[in-house]
Amino acid sequence: MSDRPNTPLLDRITAPADMKGLSDVELRKLADEVRAETISAVSETGGHLGAGLGVVELTVALHAVFDTPRDKLIWDVSHQCYPHKILTGRRDRIRTLRQQGGLSGFTKRSESPYDPFGAAHSSTSISAALGFAMAREMGGQPESGIGDAIAVIGDGSMSAGMAFEAMNNAGHLGKRLIVILNDNEMSIAEPTGALSTYLTRLYAGAPFQELKAAAKGAVSLLPHPFQEGARRAKEMLKGMTVGGTLFEELGFSYVGPVDGHDMDTLLSVLRTVKARAAGPVLIHAITRKGKGYAPAEAAIDKGHATAKFDVLTGKQTKSVSNAPSYTSVFAKSLVAEAGQDDKICAVTAAMPDGTGLNLFAERFPNRCFDVGIAEQHAVTFSAGLAAGGMKPFCAIYSTFLQRGYDQIVHDVAIQRLPVRFAIDRAGLVGADGATHAGSFDTAFLSNLPGFVVMAAADEAELVHMVATAAAYDEGPSAFRYPRGSGVGVELPERGVPIEIGKGRILREGTRVALLSFGTRLEPSLKAAEALQTRGISTTVADARFAKPLDEALIRDLAEEHEVLITVEEGAIGGFGSHVAQFLAEDGRFDTGLKFRSMVLPDTFIDQASPEAMYHIAGLSAEDIEAKVLQVLGITDLAAKRA
Structure with a gap:
């Protein structure tokens, strides 16, 4: 790692109040030091680099002009908040970002009074503000008291319907509210849609220099006799070259576009808005994601998410696995299926790289749709595709799929439309913490009539589940798979559809049965090996399906074993709950069966390494072994793990 940067001005800042005495020249220098400190810190921790670098000047200007935390500064998504954390009393812990017991990679109310609203999903900031x-x-x-409410939202986040719902309401209410549109032409991937085109048009026609007088609010600062003529000139200039009509029709005063890296312009605009705004104001700031760090600026994703890296070269330190990632296995399997069936198409909500659909788009560009940050639309758009005779695969992270739940129920499930949901990042995800953990999809999908819900225990099973979903046309289906690399099993050349609702037995025993759903199969097998050394004969089965259940398999396990334990990487109310319901209705509890269900605990788990998270959740191989011993009344290891 390189030496820490020299930051004499930043060293004097312990809270935003310390910035109030700095000159504008010093604030420009402070921004340079904050940028250097952000790069240095993320080089040691990894994390979201590009977004933070793009708002360094904006962050410094906001804290210099406004009176946080009385003024409420709300960052949309908030993965760009590292400079904000550095300036708000958390610099001494900035190198604990995204680590167990350290700072969150997002804003978090419990972490600081300068984080008035937590976020890690997009498009919430204007509603909250x-x-x-x-x-x-x-x-x-x-x-x-509450002072000003300021929302900073990216152009990618602005494409979501919730942002416009909030703006519509704000324009109607007419109260003082400041929205800063951080327009960097980049969310995680390249932005898509009409809004992106509109924003591009707003500033494509004229250089910033021609607009600075208007952008700085110079009209309101002129002597009164000259203000009217200047105001008309400004409006004419805006009408010809800038626009903002969309936002003004929603009831906002539009200012911009302004150069989001020009500290003089930012300070002047913000001071004028603070002094004079009476109702809702939108400031349109143009920034560059990754600004000021060449490796980030040159990266395809502009340094969106990085591992630890060398500051001088930008070279990242990434662990290399011999097994492919689940995401790449899904993508290649879907490409293979689509090569045989021209009805297969794919939909993603602004995550083509994260879901692997960039590979699909390269092969089948006319059958791949990135709808932007709009999960609700993605679901219903997929429903329309299915109703129109196509076979859509809607690929969305588990945590983001929550945002489209009403559409899943109303537009897909009730109509029994064969939309295939590919659910990436299912389960615990490590450094991104609770906001990104895929904890709830099994529960909220398995409750819906007619849904087929699968979980891949390994990468080979994922290949087969892609084929299963492609072949299943009777209604909606979903298959979940985790973040990261597979377990290293041999992959089939092409998937073979699995019989709907049929699990498999991998190890036969006589006393205890472990019934795994999804990723906890390998730890279950390890637990069975450990139990064998104690003379406890253990069956291990892979359920494959949470819905429909393999009732014959469950009945056999219940009849032939003293103990039956389900294991899943999901919340209460999922697979284990459905098994318990079946066993109760089938009268199996009347026979003395000892049944337990191992699930994610009823709490939100903060960021940590995946291994640590499994121990916290009680779902490691050792925890499974201890649960068996506890049920059997063998107390040594069970007490140790309790």
Whole structure:
């Protein structure tokens, strides 16, 4: 790792109040030091680099002009908040980012009063800021009061319907609210859609220099006799070269576009808005993701998410696995199926690389759709494709699929449309923590009539489940798989459809049965080996399906074993709950069967390494062994693990 940067100005800042005495020249220098400190810190921890580098000047200017934490500064998604954390009293812990017991990679209310609203998903900031603004109007937080409410939202996040719902409401209410559109032409992937085209048009026609007078709010600062003429000139300039009509029609005063890396412009705009804004204002700032660090600027994703890296070269230190990632296995399997069936198409919500659909798009560009950050639309768009005779695979991370749940119920399940949901990042995800953990999809999908819900125990099973979903046309289906590399099993050349609702037995025993759903199969097999050394004969089965259940398999396991334990990487209410319901209805508990269900605990687990998270969750091989011993009344290891 390189030496820490020299930061004499930053060393004097322990809170935003310390910035109030700095000159504008010093604030420019402070921004340079914050950028260097951000690069240095992320080189040691890994994390979201590019987004933070793109808002360094904006972050410094906001904290210099406004009075946080009384003024509520809300970052949309908030993966760009590292500079904000450095300036708000957390610099001494910035090199614990995304580590167990360290700083979150996102804003978090419990972490600091400077984080008034937590986020890690997109498009929530304007709604939250409007809530703060109305709480201010109604006398909320009387002990300290609420000042301004400021939302900083990216152009990618602005494409989501929720952002426009909030703007529509804010324009109607007419209260003072400041929205900063951080327009960097980049979310995680290249932005898509009409809004992106509109924003591009807003600033394509004229250089910043022609707009600076208007952008700096110079009109309101002129002597009164000259203001009207200047205002008309400004409006004419905006109408010809800038625009903003869309936002103004929603009830916002539009300012911009402004250069988001020009500290003088930013400070002037923000000071003017702070002094004069009466209702909702939108400031359109143009920034560059990865700004100021050449390796990030040159990267395809602009340094969106990095491993640890060398500051001088930008070379990342990544662990190499001999096994392919589940994401790549899914993508290649889907490409293989689509090569045989021209009805197969794919939909993603602004995550083509993360879901592997970039590979599909290269092979079948006319059958791949990136709809932007719009999960609700992605689901219903997929439903329309299915109703129209296509075979859509809707590939969305588990945690993001939650955002489209009403559409899954109303538009897909009720109509029994054969949409195939490919659910990436299912289960615990490590450094991104609770907001990105795929904990709930098994529960919320298995509750829906007519849904087929599968989970891949390894990468070979994932290949077969892609083929199963491609072949299944009777209704909606879903298959879940984790983040990261597979377990190293041999992959079939092409998937073979699995009989719907049929599990498999991998190890036969006589006393205990472990019934795994998904990724905990390998730890279950390890636990069975350990139990064997104690003379406890253990069967291990892979359920494959949470819905429909393999009732014959479950009945046999219940009849032939003293203990039956289900194991899954999902929340209460999922696979184990459905097994328990079946056993109760089938009268199996009347026979003395000892049944337990191992699930994710009823809490949100903060960031840690995947191994540590499994121990926290109680789902490691040792935990499974201890659970068996506890049920059997063998207390040594069970007590140790308790």
